[in-house]
Each structure stands twice: as structure tokens, then as C-alpha cells.
Amino acid sequence: MLACYVFCHCCNQLTRSCLESRLEDFSMWSVTAIITATLFAQVAIGQPPNDSHFSDVDIDTVASGIFGNRGPSTKPTSRCKAFPGETAWPSVSDWASLNRTLGGVLLNPSPPASVCYPTSASFNTTACNFLFNGASQSTFWFDDPVTVQGTWPQGLTCPLVRNPQANATCTRGGYPVYVVNATQPKHVQSAVNFAREKNVRLIIKYVYLAVLHLYYKQPGGRYRGPAAWVGAGLQVYDAFRYALAHNITLPAASCLTIGSYGGWISGGGHSPLSSKYGLGVDQVLELKVVTADGKYVTANPTKNEDLFFAFRGGGGMITSAIVKAHPAINLTIASFNFNLGNTPSSSPSSNPTITNSTAFWLGFNAIFAFAIPVVDAGGYLWTNGLPSGPGFAMQVQVQMPGLSPGEALAFTQPLLDELNGLGIPVANITVRTQVYSSQSSTGAGGAPGAGGYFASRLFPRAAYVDPVLFSKAMNASRVLVEAGYTFHGLNMAPTLEAAGHPYPAGVNPVWRESVMHADIFGFSKLNLGTATDQQVIAAQLALTQLMEPLKEATPGGGSYLNEGDPHEPNWQQSFYGDNYSKLVRVKKTRDPWGVFWAPTTPGSEEWKIEGEGGLLWRQSGRLCRV
Numbered sequence: 001m002l003a004c005y006v007f008c009h010c011c012n013q014l015t016r017s018c019l020e021s022r023l024e025d026f027s028m029w030s031v032t033a034i035i036t037a038t039l040f041a042q043v044a045i046g047q048p049p050n051d052s053h054f055s056d057v058d059i060d061t062v063a064s065g066i067f068g069n070r071g072p073s074t075k076p077t078s079r080c081k082a083f084p085g086e087t088a089w090p091s092v093s094d095w096a097s098l099n100r101t102l103g104g105v106l107l108n109p110s111p112p113a114s115v116c117y118p119t120s121a122s123f124n125t126t127a128c129n130f131l132f133n134g135a136s137q138s139t140f141w142f143d144d145p146v147t148v149q150g151t152w153p154q155g156l157t158c159p160l161v162r163n164p165q166a167n168a169t170c171t172r173g174g175y176p177v178y179v180v181n182a183t184q185p186k187h188v189q190s191a192v193n194f195a196r197e198k199n200v201r202l203i204i205k206y207v208y209l210a211v212l213h214l215y216y217k218q219p220g221g222r223y224r225g226p227a228a229w230v231g232a233g234l235q236v237y238d239a240f241r242y243a244l245a246h247n248i249t250l251p252a253a254s255c256l257t258i259g260s261y262g263g264w265i266s267g268g269g270h271s272p273l274s275s276k277y278g279l280g281v282d283q284v285l286e287l288k289v290v291t292a293d294g295k296y297v298t299a300n301p302t303k304n305e306d307l308f309f310a311f312r313g314g315g316g317m318i319t320s321a322i323v324k325a326h327p328a329i330n331l332t333i334a335s336f337n338f339n340l341g342n343t344p345s346s347s348p349s350s351n352p353t354i355t356n357s358t359a360f361w362l363g364f365n366a367i368f369a370f371a372i373p374v375v376d377a378g379g380y381l382w383t384n385g386l387p388s389g390p391g392f393a394m395q396v397q398v399q400m401p402g403l404s405p406g407e408a409l410a411f412t413q414p415l416l417d418e419l420n421g422l423g424i425p426v427a428n429i430t431v432r433t434q435v436y437s438s439q440s441s442t443g444a445g446g447a448p449g450a451g452g453y454f455a456s457r458l459f460p461r462a463a464y465v466d467p468v469l470f471s472k473a474m475n476a477s478r479v480l481v482e483a484g485y486t487f488h489g490l491n492m493a494p495t496l497e498a499a500g501h502p503y504p505a506g507v508n509p510v511w512r513e514s515v516m517h518a519d520i521f522g523f524s525k526l527n528l529g530t531a532t533d534q535q536v537i538a539a540q541l542a543l544t545q546l547m548e549p550l551k552e553a554t555p556g557g558g559s560y561l562n563e564g565d566p567h568e569p570n571w572q573q574s575f576y577g578d579n580y581s582k583l584v585r586v587k588k589t590r591d592p593w594g595v596f597w598a599p600t601t602p603g604s605e606e607w608k609i610e611g612e613g614g615l616l617w618r619q620s621g622r623l624c625r626v
Contacts (some may be wrong), residue, residue, distance in 0.1 A: 008123040031570060058338055080610070080624035081201040084177055090198045095178065101190050107179040110172075111158035112144050117170040132162060138257045145179040148205070155620035174620035176203065185288065185296045185319045192317065193294040196595045204596075206233040206262030222501040223285055226325040232262040232318045243437035251277050254382075256439065261323065266315040267479035267562035268507040270517060272380040272399045274492040277326060278499030281312035281507045286322040292591035301503050306586045313507025313561075314576065314583040332408040332433040334398040336416075338363060338424050340391035348420075348427035359423040364394055364449050365474045366422065368516070370415045371463065374398060375515050377411070378498075381491035385481045392481060405431045453540070453617075455547050455565035458508070458558045459516040461493070472553035480520055480546055488519040506586075508577040510558035517560050520547065540567055564600070566617050571600045597623060605607065 082088040099106035114120040115127035126510065134140035141147050148154070157173025164170075164319040180191040219610035228250060230239070238258040243249060251273040252260045260269070260280070265589075269280015273295070277283070286300040289307060299307040311318060337351040338358040345352040354360060364385055374381045382397040400408045409431050419426050463469045477487050493515050496502050522543060531539075551557065559565070572580045583602035597607050599617075611621040 003506050019184055020504070038344055042374045050398065078199055081323070082199050083622050085487055088199065090194075090200065094198065098190065098194050101194075101492065102180060102187055105117055105181040105183070105187060105195040107145055107146050107176065107181055109179060111154075111170055111175045112147055113158045113160040114170045116161060117158070117164055117168060119168070120170045128162065131160065133162060142257070145181065145205075145623045155618050157620065171367060174618070185290060187320060188317060189291045189294050189296055192290055192292065192595060196294065196593050203598075204262075206259040206318075211599055223324065227322050228325045229320060229322050230261045231320050233259045234261050235259050240437040240439055241616060243325075243328075244435060246325075247328045249329050249436055250323065251280065251283055251326070253280075261321045262318055263315075263562065265321065266313070266318065268313055268511060268560060269562075270490065270492060270494065270560070271329060272382075272492075273329075273401055274379040274494040275375045275380060275498055276401050277324075278496075278502065279494045279507060279511060281505045282494070282499035282502050283323040284312055284321050287311055287318055288320045290317040290319060292593060292595040303623075307590070309504055310506045310586040310590075310602075311504075312505040313579065314586070315598075319594070327548070328402075329401050329436050330433050331436040332400050332403045332405055332431065334400075334408050334412045334429055334431045336426050336429040336459070337393060338419070339388060339393045341388075343391050345425065348425035350426065350429045352425045354424055355471065356423055360392065360394070361474075361478055362422050363419050363424045364478065365471075367394060367396055367414065368474065368477075368489060368491070369470070370398075370418075371489075371515060372461075373411075374400075375491055375493035381489065383491075385477065385489070386486040387481065387484055393456050401436065403433075405433050408433070453543070453565075454521045454563065455543055455568065456517060456519045456560045456563045457547070457550055457554060458510050458514040458560060459518065459554050460510065460513045460556045461515045462513070463554045463556065464515050469553050469555075473550060476546075476549035476553055477518070479549065483542075483546060484522070485543070485546070486519075486521040488521060489516055491516045491519070506576070506579050506583050508558050508561070508575060509555065509579060510577050514557070517563075518550075519563050520550075544569065563602075566599050568600065572605075575600060576602065594625075 019323075055480070078088065082090070095106065105242070110120070110122045112131060113128075114122040115124045115131060117123055154174035157168035158175070180187055182188050182191065192202065194200065226248065228242075228248070230250075235256070235257050236252045237261055239250050241254050250260075251271045252258070252263050253269065253271055258264050265280040265284055269283075271277075271280070287308065288296065289299055289311060290296055291307070297304055297307070299305075299311060301308060307316065310316065335350070338360070339351070339353040340355070340357060341353045343353065344354065344355050367381075367383055371381045378401060380399040382399060384393070384395040386393055386395075398408065398412050402409060403411065409429075412429070416426050416429065423508060459473065463473070481487050494511055496512055522539065522544070543565070547565075558577055559568055559571075561575040563572070564575055569575050576583060580602060587601075587603040594607065597604055606626055607623055608626050609619060609621040610624050612618045
């Protein structure tokens with residue numbers, strides 16, 4: 001396969017999105033690449049993105065760079081993508097020709113952990129120790145051309161272990177055979193054209209195409225204001241660093257190692273400023289993209305409108321974007337926790353422990369009920385309800401843009417009074433304020449996850465404010481936490497009014513009516529390095545069943561594509577809502593060859609991974625038409 005990697009990373013989860021390929025965050029599970037075009041580049045803050053690309057004129061001189069013709073006669077007749085070892089697999093001379101076209105940026109890397117296996121030709125104790133020393137940081141894996149944040153999509157055929165058993169083997173599995181180290185659009189064009197013409201599977205990873213440039217020319221459309229031209233792999237910490245230096249605000253994800261302008265916006269993109277400025281898709285004024293026919297095109301409200309719609313919520317191969325640059329703004333955060341345990345706190349504090357289970361869960365409900373005034377005031381309520389010690393914990397942040405510490409404390413006081421009335425002695429809470437873009441100047445990130453899995457749910461306002469449905473939703477949430485899951489609530493209201501000059505976008509319309517996006521994490525449910533397929537399937541089924549009451553309590557809701565369950569029932573409606581049929585039409589029109597594919601993307605049900613026993617998250621098998 002040919003993989004053009006475009007990755008987005010968030011808090012140890014690989015996000016996913018793509019109309020034409022899964023990216024994130026969100027993107028997510030498509031790692032069976034034979035050739036990967038990874039968008040790598042030096043960080044060039046303050047410089048415009050590299051716009052070097054092949055035109056219709058010079059493409060004719062490039063042997064492996066023929067543009068595609070979307071006529072019906074060009075559709076491939078083979079049922080499956082070419083696979084290594086088959087006669088259909090490109091020859092050594094084919095790959096050499098591609099490398100010449102690319103100017104020598106075609107890589108043929110081994111799985112990174114191969115250096116730890118004595119049975120591997122790459123075995124090297126020093127390199128293995130180096131790998132272990134760096135493996136705890138996300139940025140280490142960003143630099144690796146074949147790896148994603150979680151190793152389980154690649155089939156766990158070469159897990160990172162310091163002293164593998166004598167007979168342990170490291171095989172390629174779902175790792176790509178070839179990688180294109182793409183630093184400019186023409187590299188991506190070459191990868192796309194080669195994959196299409198050779199019928200090779202293509203995967204995308206967004207990493208470090210981190211260029212950002214203030215844009216003074218007004219893009220087309222209704223928006224009138226400053227903008228920034230950003231590379232698709234620009235990570236949040238670099239975007240914030242630049243925004244802080246230039247006194248602007250670029251709404252971005254909360255996790256600082258996410259690539260904001262690839263998978264984040266492709267899947268929708270939420271942030272602490274979503275109630276004020278809308279979703280990530282609402283920031284986009286123009287996109288530079290590579291389509292399945294290998295063309296490098298501009299998509300905006302007046303040019304390639306179908307792509308401009310579809311890429312903002314349905315995914316696609318983005319190389320750069322022009323986005324809104326808002327005025328600098330402060331973000332004030334009021335933080336506190338409370339716990340259910342065996343020993344009560346002796347005095348009120350910002351992190352008290354109580355022993356009354358009824359009071360704890362009433363406090364849990366009160367927190368989420370307070371979300372409506374928060375989002376209606378343009379704020380963001382961040383929460384975690386999770387198992388902790390002998391009981392449970394509730395972690396709370398009321399994040400209010402534009403308020404002073406005193407104003408934020410006064411705003412939060414009614415909630416604190418209610419909690420104290422329930423017998424939860426919260427006092428002396430932490431209130432801090434900072435420029436939104438000053439959150440961090442580094443981006444090391446945490447350790448990639450290996451065994452976690454999750455699902456998500458969007459809560460429509462109509463269901464949230466209905467007392468009966470709200471009670472059912474809170475009960476379902478409690479059941480999930482008591483079953484060992486983390487309930488991560490993010491309350492926001494990214495309405496069309498908040499978006500400001502919105503353009504029709506492919507993002508799930510349910511977002512516009514929602515007041516909460518909830519992630520349900522199973523962080524330690526199983527060790528995917530040792531778990532059997534039966535154990536994995538059983539764990540997945542258990543989560544699916546526990547999600548049903550939550551869905552019943554939120555009629556008209558959905559799920560966030562970039563943070564969703566790859567086994568989501570009725571994923572077409574859950575991830576895309578009423579936009580799904582239009583996204584599929586764009587997909588089939590623009591990509592009749594099936595160049596771009598990933599699970600749960602528009603039209604993906606026409607393909608499947610064979611030989612994986614129904615484990616959709618595993619991507620080491622052959623990709624074939626259904």
C-alpha cells in the first residue's frame with residue numbers, strides 16, 4: 001500500500017477523520033500502509049507554507065505522476081488493493097522511479113521496535129534502549145515515519161518490549177512498507193498518483209508540516225478580518241507560540257500535540273472557545289488540498305465548493321489552510337475536585353472527600369446541570385468523573401473566556417453554594433487566568449496509549465434541558481463510571497451564531513444543537529499486547545451495550561468522529577448525521593477509484609479489511625471491495 005500519513009494526536013489517542021482517508025485525531029485506524037506519505041517539514045513559524053506542486057503542464061514529464069481522469073473507464077477492475085508478494089505489487093523499478101520523482105524522499109523503514117528483537121536483522125541493544133528512553137513522549141513517535149499513537153491498529157506484530165522471549169518475532173503486520181517523507185504538495189501529489197495508478201493502499205499522517213504565516217490578503221466570502229495561513233501538520237503548541245507572539249487567537253484543541261489543521265478540522269474540531277467562536281471547521285476560510293486524481297487545488301466558498309463542504313467535517317488530504325485569526329483573549333479557569341471515599345475531609349477545601357454516596361452523585365448531576373449557564377455565557381465546562389481509590393472522583397474546570405478571576409469566581413459561586421448545600425464542602429477553589437495562547441511553549445506530550453479504547457456521545461440541548469431525559473442521561477453516565485470507565489464531559493455550544501459567517505460544512509449538524517460532547521474511556525480494561533481476540537471483542541461489546549442507555553436518553557444526538565468508537569453502531573448517522581448522503585456523493589464523484597479509504601469514513605462500507613476476524617480496529621489485512 002501507499003500511505004500518505006496525516007496524523008492528529010490528542011492525549012494519547014489517535015484521532016480520526018477523512019472523507020477520502022482517515023487522518024486524529026482523527027486518521028485513526030488506517031495504518032496498513034504500503035507507502036506512507038508523511039507530511040514532515042521543519043517548523044517555519046512566520047513563513048508561508050511551501051506551495052511547490054505539479055501543474056497540468058509539468059506532470060506530463062513525470063513518469064510516476066500521471067493525473068487521474070475521473071471517467072468511468074478508469075475505475076480499477078481488481079477487487080482488492082495490491083498486496084506485498086503478489087504479482088500486482090509494484091516492482092522494485094517502480095518504487096525506484098517513484099523515488100526519483102520524489103527527489104529521494106521515499107523511505108523503506110522497519111517497525112521501530114524491531115531493534116529490540118534478536119531475531120530481527122535490525123536488532124541493536126543501544127537503539128532499543130534509546131527507543132525506550134524516548135517512547136514516553138508523543139513527539140518521539142511523531143518523528144517515527146511508521147508509527148501512530150496506539151500500536152494496536154498495526155496488529156501488535158512488533159510490540160515494544162525490552163527483553164522479548166527467545167522465540168518472539170517482529171513482523172511488519174500493519175506497518176507501512178514505504179513512506180513518502182512529504183515536505184511539499186508535489187510529494188503528496190506523487191504519492192497519490194502512484195497509489196492510484198498502481199492500485200496500492202494509501203494512508204495519511206499529518207506531522208510537523210508546521211508553517212504559519214499571517215495572511216493579509218482577504219480571502220473570498222463574507223468574513224472580513226485578519227487570517228493566518230497554516231500548514232496541515234501545525235501542532236497546537238506551535239500555533240499557540242506564534243499566536244502569542246502576534247497578539248492573536250487561533251482556536252485549537254485542548255491537547256497541545258494535536259495537529260490542528262489536518263485531522264482536527266477535518267473531523268469538526270472542538271476547543272475551549274467553541275461556544276464563542278464555533279468549531280474548527282468554522283475557522284476555515286480556504287483550503288489547499290490534493291484530490292484523488294492527483295490535482296493540487298484550492299477549495300473555498302466560491303471555488304471547488306463541494307470539496308470545501310466535504311473536507312470540513314468529512315475529511316480529506318489537506319496541505320494547508322487559511323483560517324480566522326481572532327483578537328487575543330484571556331481564558332480564566334476555576335478548578336476544583338471532590339471525591340467519594342472512606343475517610344471524609346476534616347475541613348472544606350478545593351478537593352474534599354465525602355463518604356455519602358448519594359451526595360456525591362447528586363453533586364455529579366449538579367455539575368452537569370450548571371453547564372447550560374456556562375455555555376450560554378460563551379464558556380466551556382471540562383469534567384472527569386472516574387473511579388479513584390476505593391470510590392470515585394469528580395474533576396471540574398469552569399473555563400470562561402474574557403472574564404477576570406473575580407468575575408469567573410462570582411459566576412461559579414452558585415454552583416459552589418449548591419454543592420455545599422448537598423454536603424460537599426468545596427471551598428477556596430483555584431482560579432487562574434492567562435492569555436488563551438500562552439498555555440504551553442513545549443509539546444513533548446504524554447506516552448502513547450496501547451490498551452485504551454473509547455466511545456463518545458453528543459448531547460442535544462433539547463434532551464439536556466428535559467428533566468426526565470437529563471435524569472436518565474445522568475443515571476446512564478453513573479453506570480458507566482461505576483463500571484470502571486472515565487466519563488469525560490466537555491460542555492460547549494458551537495452554534496452557527498457562535499461560528500460567525502459560517503459556510504455550509506460537512507460536519508455533523510448535531511454539533512450545532514449540542515451542549516455536551518462526552519468521551520467514555522476504558523483506559524485499563526485490557527492489555528492489547530496480550531489480550532486474545534475474544535477478550536477484545538467482549539470488552540468492545542460490553543462498552544457498546546453500556547452506551548445504549550446513554551443514547552436512549554439523548555435522542556437526536558450523535559458521536560464525534562475524531563473521538564468515536566470505530567465499532568459505533570449505525571456510524572453513518574452517528575458521525576455525520578444528515579450530511580452523510582451528500583458526503584458520499586462528493587466522495588464517489590471525486591474518488592471513483594477508491595484511492596482514499598479508512599474505516600467509518602463516507603463510502604467506506606464498500607470496502608473491508610479481510611482476514612482480521614471482524615476486528616475493525618486492526619489494519620494489517622488486505623483491503624478489498626465488499
